[in-house]
Amino acid sequence: MSSITILMTLQNLAGVLTLAGAIIVVAVVIFVISSTSKEEDKDAAKHKVYSVRTRYFFGLCLVLIVGLFISLRLLPYPRANAVADETVSIVGVQWFWKMANGERTTGPLEFVGSNEVTVPAKKNLKFVVTSADVNHSFGIYNSKGVLVTQTQAMPQYNNVLYHQFDEPGEYYVVCMEYCGQTHSYMVGKIHVQ
Amino acid sequence: MSTLEISQVEKKKERKLAIIWAVTFLIVFPLLVILGLYMRLNQGKVVELDYTKFYAFMTMHGLGMAGVLFSVAFAGLWYLISTRITRLSLGVGYFVYFTVLIGFLALAYGTLIGNFAAGWYMLYPLPFKGASWATWSTQVSAVALILMGIAWLVGILHLLYALTKRYGGFFNLLGWQYLRKGDHEKLPSVVLIATVALIPGIFAFLAGAVMLIMYLLQTFEPSLAFNPLLMKNLTFFFGHMLVNVTLYCGVGWVYALMPEFTKREWKVDKVVVYSWNATFFFIVFAYLHHLYMDFAQPRSMQYIGQIFSYMSAVPATAVTMFGIIAQVYHSKMKWSIFPLMSLFGMMGWAIGGFAALVDTTIAINVGLHNTLWVPAHFHTYMLMGVVLFIFGYLFYLFSGEEGIHLKNVTGKAGFWLFVIGAYGFLLMFYLSGINGVPRRFADYQGIEAGHVKETGTQLARYAAMFIYLILLGLLVMYWSLFAKLTRRQKASAW
Structure with a gap:
């Protein structure tokens, strides 16, 4: 399943x-x-x-x-012994997402990323999520509109979310934390191949 | 339950204050409902609100409702205690009223005119980054909330001080004398519940005040910065407790007044004492469930959040809800409007509480957090819990101790319209939550994923239709309430 x-x-x-x-x-x-x-x-x-x-x-x-x-055995939090196949860096900014494969080596403000990112299917992905300004929330929906998983994007903190996409296809990133005027349009895309 | 010798003149003065609070609530409440209606209409693309306006409405709706519901819930306790248990200062009562009123008007100015739109929780550092409103409106709104907080603190401290004096010690208010051997004076249940509700209220207002002062400082000195995780903990500690405390104030009246209808005493005993003392403990820590999706929060706090949230269901259902069942079961009582509203209020609390319990399961919360499931469950126990308790109390207050036992066909017709409208409105929230429609979205047009945009928009339109029914129900209840008030006024001419 x-x-x-x-x-x-x-x-x-x-x-x-x-x-x-x-x-x-x-x-x-x-x-x-x-x-x-x-x-x-x-x-x-x-x-x-x-x-x-x-x-x-x-x-x-x-x-x-x-x-x-x-x-309490089904928690979404990273396990101490979790091993990632790949890392994806995510930074929320009013009102778009900066996403890129690999570890982030700069601060959230300087970090360069795109509103779209491509990741492999059936791999354990480590999303390192933060914010460059206010609180956002990194929510991932599948193409059927099901909210698959989420974690908050909080300035000064890295929230680490492990997730594996079993099905290839288009996934949609939606900001799930109110972050100001155009919050409802703060969306991105994840292509899973 | 009355243990107080009080003159008719004094009672009338206290009643006048209670009615001033009640009328203020009756004016403000539908206006705040209308703000909510506009939000749902905008989400349904029936009207077009500017984004800043939408979020300013959202902020005022949330803060305004929390403020006015707590105020009238507290004012109800004040009235019952001041006329039956111990004297309270009218001066303090009016100070609380006018200060809250000034705070409320300032908040309306800050949000509706100044467009302060950071949401009720103004999640730090949102008011300072990318804000679409002027700094002054943040300052006015923060000062407005501080004013209301000060007023409530003064009122709570006065009430608890008077009760402590009356019952010979603070711990007696918590019913601890029942746990010792020997004789003791009977403690009215409303006193125990008021204490359990209001002490966390003090913690909540202090946390809120600290947070708001930090905000104010930063508006004057922008180089200041605070830890966002700490601020978030403070925010939800404050917000979660305010909502709980409001609910328990309403439950306090039900404990106090229901026996007048069932003719069965609702006594404080050891079980009730243990239960309410446990509740005291649980509500202080259950707020942690608001931070489940902050993975950086220490893991132990996440566990505490779920465990305490789960445990809070035990005293609430096993003691309070079974308590009302024991009151009513085979009591041959007449279902006049007060007991009807009280029982339905308990029902709304139970259903909303159940939906909340589901959402406080971390493994499920990951799929529901910040979807419309959250407003679904808290609107259930606020609208179908607290608001019904409040209307029950208002009918009691306006009808008088004899009049409340009459049939009141008009009031009940309004009640049923209100209940049907409210549950229809709530169902749209629940269905939206299950379908992943996010909360605090001005509209859903930007969401490309699956059917979320269409589902969210359509359900918002249906929800708006049910809000019209809610307003119609309110109108009919108002008709009945004011007919009762004016008739009484003629009779007693205070």
């Missing part, structure tokens, strides 16, 4: 989980409202609710712990 498919699944998973959660919440609200047509002694009613609560409490803790255990 490619990393894009995994991400697609995760984004859809977010939607499905939230929809399921919302349905449960609405069902509980309807149940609670409909229960008020009958009266029950307040202590008996409370006892019933609190016995459910105890089970809910342990169930929720279990779900959260399992959720943490699984999800």
